[in-house]
Amino acid sequence: ERMDFIEFFHHIIDRFEMNVPEGFQFNRDLPNQSYYVSIDVDKMTQVLDNVISNAIKYSPNGGTITFRVSKQRYQLLISVEDQGMGVAYDKLDKIFDRFYRADKARTRKFGGTGLGLAISKELVEAHHGRIWASSKEGKGTTINITLPLMGMKRRNRS
Numbered sequence: 001e002r003m004d005f006i007e008f009f010h011h012i013i014d015r016f017e018m019n020v021p022e023g024f025q026f027n028r029d030l031p032n033q034s035y036y037v038s039i040d041v042d043k044m045t046q047v048l049d050n051v052i053s054n055a056i057k058y059s060p061n062g063g064t065i066t067f068r069v070s071k072q073r074y075q076l077l078i079s080v081e082d083q084g085m086g087v088a089y090d091k092l093d094k095i096f097d098r099f100y101r102a103d104k105a106r107t108r109k110f111g112g113t114g115l116g117l118a119i120s121k122e123l124v125e126a127h128h129g130r131i132w133a134s135s136k137e138g139k140g141t142t143i144n145i146t147l148p149l150m151g152m153k154r155r156n157r158s
């Protein structure tokens, strides 16, 4: 389905923001115009839900979660950045493997199965996009996603 990714992303962030846990701030750095993508809405919602809930779940001390979207040639670059526990450099690829959970996450405190990012990767790649992580242990994590850009339109959001 062809749709404006910016509007779609705002809706998803709004839904989380209605219930932000204490100690978190949301910061949106989204363009003020429409960027069209061709997506399966349910599947891309599942991807973003998992990435955003991870950002919250693995930030035990709260912090700012920053949402960004920018245009990169023929793609949209979408990112979700947290100030949480981070991921060790040598584990950055492993977190996309099925059932992988970093040591610190294997406690009862952080419930989960370790499937979220593996499924997210399959779904993003089915959209001809990519997903990867960058992180500094103890400082935070950024999950980056690209999606092919189908078109754009100037718009003035107030």
Ligand code: ATP
Residues within 6 Å of the ligand: 050, 054, 055, 058, 082, 084, 085, 086, 087, 095, 096, 100, 101, 102, 103, 104, 105, 111, 112, 113, 114, 115, 116, 117, 118, 140, 141
């Ligand atoms: P599930 O999503 O299936 O409920 P999960 O959150 O453990 O469980 P994934 O979403 O696949 O599984 O994440 C895999 C692992 O990657 C996590 O257990 C955690 O160790 C690490 N991880 C994911 N996102 C972050 C993040 N934002 N900050 C720090 N570590 C993360």
Ligand code: MG
Residues within 6 Å of the ligand: 050, 053, 054, 112, 116, 117
């Ligand atoms: Mg998860």
